[in-house]
Amino acid sequence: MGRPLIALPAPIEVLATPFGDQDCSKLATAYTNAVYAAGGQPVMLPVVTDPPTGLLARMDGLLLTGGGDISPDLYGEEPDESVYGVRRDRDDFEVALYHEAVERGLPILAVCRGMQLINLLRGGTMIQNLETEQNHWQTVPSSHASHAIDIVGDTALADVLGPAEGHVNSFHHQGLGGLGDGLRVTATCGDVIEGVEADDIDLFAVQWHPEQMAATSAAQQAIFDRLVKRAATRPANDTR
Ligand code: MN
Numbered sequence: 635m636g637r638p639l640i641a642l643p644a645p646i647e648v649l650a651t652p653f654g655d656q657d658c659s660k661l662a663t664a665y666t667n668a669v670y671a672a673g674g675q676p677v678m679l680p681v682v683t684d685p686p687t688g689l690l691a692r693m694d695g696l697l698l699t700g701g702g703d704i705s706p707d708l709y710g711e712e713p714d715e716s717v718y719g720v721r722r723d724r725d726d727f728e729v730a731l732y733h734e735a736v737e738r739g740l741p742i743l744a745v746c747r748g749m750q751l752i753n754l755l756r757g758g759t760m761i762q763n764l765e766t767e768q769n770h771w772q773t774v775p776s777s778h779a780s781h782a783i784d785i786v787g788d789t790a791l792a793d794v795l796g797p798a799e800g801h802v803n804s805f806h807h808q809g810l811g812g813l814g815d816g817l818r819v820t821a822t823c824g825d826v827i828e829g830v831e832a833d834d835i836d837l838f839a840v841q842w843h844p845e846q847m848a849a850t851s852a853a854q855q856a857i858f859d860r861l862v863k864r865a866a867t868r869p870a871n872d873t874r
Contacts, residue, residue, distance in 0.1 A: 637675035638694035638865035642666065643728050644678050645701040646721050665699055665745075668848040668855060674862035681723055685730040695865030696735040698728060698748025700843060703808060706762065709754050714762035716807055729755060741836040741864035743857065746806055749830060749839035756814025756832075763807055768824055770804045776846035780804050783821040783828045783842075790838055791820035791829050794856045802828065802842035809841070836864055 644659035651658070659680040666676035677693065690696065702719020706712060708729075713720070728751055735742050744752050750760060764770055772780035779801035787797045800821070810827040813819065821829035821840070828841045838860065847854035 635866065637673060638862055639677050639692060640669045640674040640695045640697055640862065640865060641677050641679050641690055641693040641731070642669070642697045642699055643724070643731055644680055645699065646681055646724055661699065662845065664843075664845040664848070665697065668845045668858040669697065669862065671848070671855060672858040672862040674858070674865060679727075679731070681721075681727040683723060683726075685727050687730075687734060689731065690734045690738055690740060693740065694868065695741045695743070695861050696731060697861065698732070698742065698744040698751065700746030700748065700805070702747070703762075704747060704751055704754065704760070706760075709760055711760070711762070716763040725751070736835050739836070739868060741861055741868060742838070743861040744837065744839035745843060745845065746841060749841055750808060750810060752837065752839060753810050753814040753817065753830065756817060757812075758814030758817065759811035761809040761811045764809045764826065766824060766826060768826070770806050770809075770823075770826065772804050776803055776805065776843060777850050778803065779847070781823050783823050785821050785829075786819060789818070789820040789829075790831055790860070791840070794838075794860055795853050800853075802840075802844075803846055804842055806841055836868075 644661040646657050647660045648655050649658040669676040703717045705720045705722045705725050708725050783800045785792050816833040817830045820831050830839045844854040844857045
């Protein structure tokens with residue numbers, strides 16, 4: 635086969651254009667570069683309303699990207715004053731993509747808000763604003779690690795990064811509260827959950843941003859290598 639196709643939903647941002655301020659699909663090339671370097675073909679999916687099923691029919695994997703906060707409406711809470719960047723249309727689109735990826739048995743890599751979204755969809759809860767001694771919104775460059783994580787043994791994360799301790803970047807003010815059904819913690823920083831995987835689906839989820847480190851860290855690039863490898867070797871897709 636050719637390069638496995640990895641679907642990446644794009645965040646929406648309002649940008650100044652020649653036509654005035656408009657919603658634009660805007661995805662950091664760090665994500666697509668990391669997928670491409672892993673041997674995959676990145677396919678950016680713009681948010682559409684009332685997403686039809688079949689969006690992932692020709693895809694081999696799904697990468698849920700980071701971005702602004704998930705709408706507290708989605709999990710039935712009033713927003714904390716720190717909540718920012720909410721786009722319910724994006725949330726709804728990604729919810730549909732998640733369910734379709736599960737149905738099709740696609741491997742999923744979920745980064746930051748992607749991990750938070752999946753946790754909520756499986757009945758977990760959100761900490762809307764972390765209050766921890768450790769700063770989880772770093773000021774050093776995004777390619778640099780800013781805190782350590784404890785990696786849980788016998789997990790896919792331990793296979794990729796090695797067991798024991800790792801060092802990661804950190805750009806989140808929210809975190810996982812209660813854990814969703816069938817999820818297992820793969821990494822922590824104190825009380826903060828930094829990674830999960832699932833019993834029933836091929837899920838690799840992290841709270842940090844490996845795409846920002848992948849160009850300079852073979853260990854972080856290996857997270858994308860794993861996704862593409864799983865996408866290439868998954869059972870054949872009949873609909874192709
Ligand atoms: Mn962190």
